[in-house]
Amino acid sequence: MFKINSLLTAVTLACSVSAVNAWDALPREAPAPADNPTTPEKVALGKMLYHDPRLSSTGTVSCSSCHNTMLGGEDNRPNSMGVNGQTGGRSAPTVWNAAFNAVQFWDGRAESLEAQAAGPVTNPIEMGMKSWDDVVARLNTIEGYKKAFADAFGGNAISKDTATKAIAAYERTLITPNSPYDKFVSGEKSALTEQEVRGMNKVAELGCTGCHSGPAFNGPGMFQKFPMHSNGMYQAKYHFNKDLGLAEVTKKSEDEHKFKVPTLRNIALTAPYFHNGAVKTLDEAVKVMAKLQLDKELSTEELSDIVAFLNALTGEFPEQKMPVLPPTPGTTFN
Amino acid sequence: MFKINSLLTAVTLACSVSAVNAWDALPREAPAPADNPTTPEKVALGKMLYHDPRLSSTGTVSCSSCHNTMLGGEDNRPNSMGVNGQTGGRSAPTVWNAAFNAVQFWDGRAESLEAQAAGPVTNPIEMGMKSWDDVVARLNTIEGYKKAFADAFGGNAISKDTATKAIAAYERTLITPNSPYDKFVSGEKSALTEQEVRGMNKVAELGCTGCHSGPAFNGPGMFQKFPMHSNGMYQAKYHFNKDLGLAEVTKKSEDEHKFKVPTLRNIALTAPYFHNGAVKTLDEAVKVMAKLQLDKELSTEELSDIVAFLNALTGEFPEQKMPVLPPTPGTTFN
Numbered sequence: 259m260f261k262i263n264s265l266l267t268a269v270t271l272a273c274s275v276s277a278v279n280a281w282d283a284l285p286r287e288a289p290a291p292a293d294n295p296t297t298p299e300k301v302a303l304g305k306m307l308y309h310d311p312r313l314s315s316t317g318t319v320s321c322s323s324c325h326n327t328m329l330g331g332e333d334n335r336p337n338s339m340g341v342n343g344q345t346g347g348r349s350a351p352t353v354w355n356a357a358f359n360a361v362q363f364w365d366g367r368a369e370s371l372e373a374q375a376a377g378p379v380t381n382p383i384e385m386g387m388k389s390w391d392d393v394v395a396r397l398n399t400i401e402g403y404k405k406a407f408a409d410a411f412g413g414n415a416i417s418k419d420t421a422t423k424a425i426a427a428y429e430r431t432l433i434t435p436n437s438p439y440d441k442f443v444s445g446e447k448s449a450l451t452e453q454e455v456r457g458m459n460k461v462a463e464l465g466c467t468g469c470h471s472g473p474a475f476n477g478p479g480m481f482q483k484f485p486m487h488s489n490g491m492y493q494a495k496y497h498f499n500k501d502l503g504l505a506e507v508t509k510k511s512e513d514e515h516k517f518k519v520p521t522l523r524n525i526a527l528t529a530p531y532f533h534n535g536a537v538k539t540l541d542e543a544v545k546v547m548a549k550l551q552l553d554k555e556l557s558t559e560e561l562s563d564i565v566a567f568l569n570a571l572t573g574e575f576p577e578q579k580m581p582v583l584p585p586t587p588g589t590t591f592n
Numbered sequence: 593m594f595k596i597n598s599l600l601t602a603v604t605l606a607c608s609v610s611a612v613n614a615w616d617a618l619p620r621e622a623p624a625p626a627d628n629p630t631t632p633e634k635v636a637l638g639k640m641l642y643h644d645p646r647l648s649s650t651g652t653v654s655c656s657s658c659h660n661t662m663l664g665g666e667d668n669r670p671n672s673m674g675v676n677g678q679t680g681g682r683s684a685p686t687v688w689n690a691a692f693n694a695v696q697f698w699d700g701r702a703e704s705l706e707a708q709a710a711g712p713v714t715n716p717i718e719m720g721m722k723s724w725d726d727v728v729a730r731l732n733t734i735e736g737y738k739k740a741f742a743d744a745f746g747g748n749a750i751s752k753d754t755a756t757k758a759i760a761a762y763e764r765t766l767i768t769p770n771s772p773y774d775k776f777v778s779g780e781k782s783a784l785t786e787q788e789v790r791g792m793n794k795v796a797e798l799g800c801t802g803c804h805s806g807p808a809f810n811g812p813g814m815f816q817k818f819p820m821h822s823n824g825m826y827q828a829k830y831h832f833n834k835d836l837g838l839a840e841v842t843k844k845s846e847d848e849h850k851f852k853v854p855t856l857r858n859i860a861l862t863a864p865y866f867h868n869g870a871v872k873t874l875d876e877a878v879k880v881m882a883k884l885q886l887d888k889e890l891s892t893e894e895l896s897d898i899v900a901f902l903n904a905l906t907g908e909f910p911e912q913k914m915p916v917l918p919p920t921p922g923t924t925f926n
Contacts, residue, residue: 309662310662311660311667312668316669316673317667317668317669318657318667318669318673323652323657326645326917327914328643328644328914328915328916328917329917329919330919333645333651333652333926334646334651334920334924334925334926335650335651335652335924335926336926339650339652339676339677341677342673342677343673343675343676343677343678344677526919526921526922527919527921529920529922529923529924530924530926538923538924539922539923540921540922540923541922565922569921569922572919572921575916577913577914578913578914579911579912579913579914580661580662580911580912580913580914581662582662582909583660583662583663585663585664585860585861585906586668586863587860587861587874587903587906588860588863588873588874588875588899588903589863589872589873589874590668590669590863590864590872591668592667592668592669592670592864
């Protein structure tokens with residue numbers, strides 16, 4: 259069905275939207291890497307692991323604690339709260355449509371969902387496990403996991419590699435299609451209001467789509483410097499510059515303040531905003547972005563048109579069954 | 593179907609189990625109070641509230657964080673971890689089949705699920721909200737909740753009263769029927785092994801069912817003194833006496849160390865054990881109970897028979913859809 263979107267999109271654009279760039283609907287399926295094809299067994303296992311707080315040292319924090327699959331894929335907090343009430347310096351990115359990110363984490367240090375999934379589990383302020391060996395040892399005491407891993411990967415399969423593959427396979431199913439925007443670019447012209455269409459045009463005209471383009475509004479480049487333009491007031495208020503971004507990983511001066519371009523999908527659901535969660539509302543975030551990245555002051559009307567359009571990027575959340583997590587009858591780790 | 597259980601049970605017992613007391617299967621439905629009849633709209637709303645971390649001050653702790661509906665209805669920790677990593681002195685009781693408890697909390701201070709639901713939300717070390725007025729104010733900023741409360745209760749309905757009623761209505765659906773025990777007492781004699789039947793007889797013979805009887809193995813009395821018999825070794829090891837139980841509420845000396853009789857349903861899934869979560873395994877918990885309540889030492893065989901029977905009280909968990917929590921587009925509390 260979505261194979262014909264480009265054509266429909268082109269037709270639609272000719273009528274109502276300035277064709278600065280292609281407007282793509284969100285694919286219904288995410289591509290999987292060659293060494294981790296998506297299977298129902300992996301997805302079922304990954305869903306259990308993703309929601310299992312026993313992957314944390316205290317048994318209180320699961321992936322879903324900070325990347326909440328019942329909300330907008332994160333926790334609506336400036337910084338997430340890991341084990342023992344600890345907080346870090348960055349805001350949790352949404353897991354919804356993360357499968358369409360070219361790189362993961364704010365600093366892009368993971369090249370795949372698989373690599374990303376390995377990180378928080380052993381981060382001392384996130385899930386706090388001492389090592390993946392400890393995680394594997396713990397999972398090996400849960401009979402139901404032994405079976406689920408064998409079903410998904412065959413044999414005696416519990417390892418860091420298979421656990422992160424299963425989590426990534428599940429995350430590839432977390433896609434939110436059918437936003438008003440998607441319907442619009444698929445030919446349903448009444449799906450967007452006039453104001454939302456104005457916002458869509460404005461986003462292209464101003465140049466937001468220079469970085470936020472493609473079906474997930476997070477490409478084509480992987481990284482972008484932020485802020486591009488210095489601004490004393492915003493710096494004093496939001497302290498964006500404290501975080502060096504990619505340079506925290508590469509230690510290269512040319513990578514300072516480079517961040518992964520985040521998706522705009524469901525952006526209305528993921529306040530507060532920016533890598534440090536310093537900006538509480540979407541209105542303010544758009545204003546700040548226009549100033550710091552494009553050196554532009556938005557009029558009140560432009561701002562409300564753009565925010566209206568961004569709200570139209572909220573998709574439909576797939577119905578999910580709650581996993582029943584396999585027990586350790588008669589005993590506990592904790 | 594379950595209306596004929598008593599008859600079937602009586603027949604079964606005559607064959608294989610000493611008829612010290614009636615053996616009842618778990619009802620499929622929990623009775624609701626006259627002022628809170630269960631409706632699908634209340635259950636849907638209650639399910640959202642139950643899983644919503646925004647009912648806590650930090651936005652990180654939902655009812656399900658400690659009473660996990662994906663696990664055995666609690667968190668498998670000695671003491672739960674509330675907001676900002678705080679812990680209290682008691683172990684979270686399971687929410688599964690809590691609808692069949694005559695009273696709630698370990699000290700029985702709540703007479704209904706509705707009254708119980710009001711407590712943790714404003715407990716400073718659990719969910720940490722300053723007041724229910726604050727909770728109601730927060731819920732009122734979430735459009736989706738306004739609608740869901742109106743659907744469930746009509747009109748401008750968000751209040752402590754309606755929120756706790758909805759949560760209780762949802763909890764009344766959290767029933768785990770069809771354990772091997774239930775099948776056995778409903779006539780399916782092959783549902784229990786010989787060892788499990790021996791354990792069932794032993795539980796009656798020893799007198800465990802003096803307190804743990806009825807379909808949820810938590811009646812007929814509401815409270816029981818624990819420990820009944822003093823034991824220096826266990827006291828030194830597990831510190832059971834530190835908690836005064838009911839007397840913490842009533843301040844009466846005759847209520848000291850009285851606790852709600854907990855259900856034995858799914859007991860294999862709710863380690864660690866006792867009000868303070870001090871005992872890590874079910875084997876040890878049974879041994880301790882026999883000694884402290886009945887002044888009996890169990891043989892190795894008796895112990896393993898009883899534990900086998902208790903494992904046969906693990907029921908079937910109903911399939912649940914994950915709630916999609918209503919958003920606050922473009923903003924956040926946190």
